Amino acid sequence: MKISHIEHLGIAVESIEKALPYYENVLGLKCYNIEVVEDQKVKTAFLKAGDTKIELLEPTSPESTIAKFIEKRGEGIHHLAFAVEDGVANALAEAEGKGIRLIDKAPRLGAEGLHIAFLHPKSTIGVLTELCEK
Numbered sequence: 001m002k003i004s005h006i007e008h009l010g011i012a013v014e015s016i017e018k019a020l021p022y023y024e025n026v027l028g029l030k031c032y033n034i035e036v037v038e039d040q041k042v043k044t045a046f047l048k049a050g051d052t053k054i055e056l057l058e059p060t061s062p063e064s065t066i067a068k069f070i071e072k073r074g075e076g077i078h079h080l081a082f083a084v085e086d087g088v089a090n091a092l093a094e095a096e097g098k099g100i101r102l103i104d105k106a107p108r109l110g111a112e113g114l115h116i117a118f119l120h121p122k123s124t125i126g127v128l129t130e131l132c133e134k
């Protein structure tokens with residue numbers, strides 16, 4: 001697959017409202033979008049650090065995978081997202097062909113209208129990995 005850059009870092013937080021002052025007032029980053037992704041049961045806030053985004057993820061339900069993540073591991077880095085240039089479906093097929101376990105068998109629509117898919121952290125040395133494309 002062809003990765004162009006780190007598209008974003010996903011960070012699990014209990015509350016976007018409580019997390020934002022750190023990112024905005026201490027780090028000086030600017031939140032430019034807050035969006036609820038219903039099917040993921042998360043509220044997301046996006047900030048830009050150069051060309052890389054920071055995606056804060058707040059669970060909107062105790063059933064959310066983010067809620068479960070925080071319960072198990074606490075707040076912190078949740079996933080790493082790479083932008084792929086040759087299509088998420090192609091990248092998934094290639095990863096699967098190389099023995100990587102997929103969470104998503106096919107790309108789906110994520111925040112900001114990106115096509116996204118996740119690779120399983122059991123196959124990626126502990127890092128939940130997202131592949132995405134505009």
Ligand code: ZN
Nearest residue numbers: 010055081130
């Ligand atoms: Zn993400």
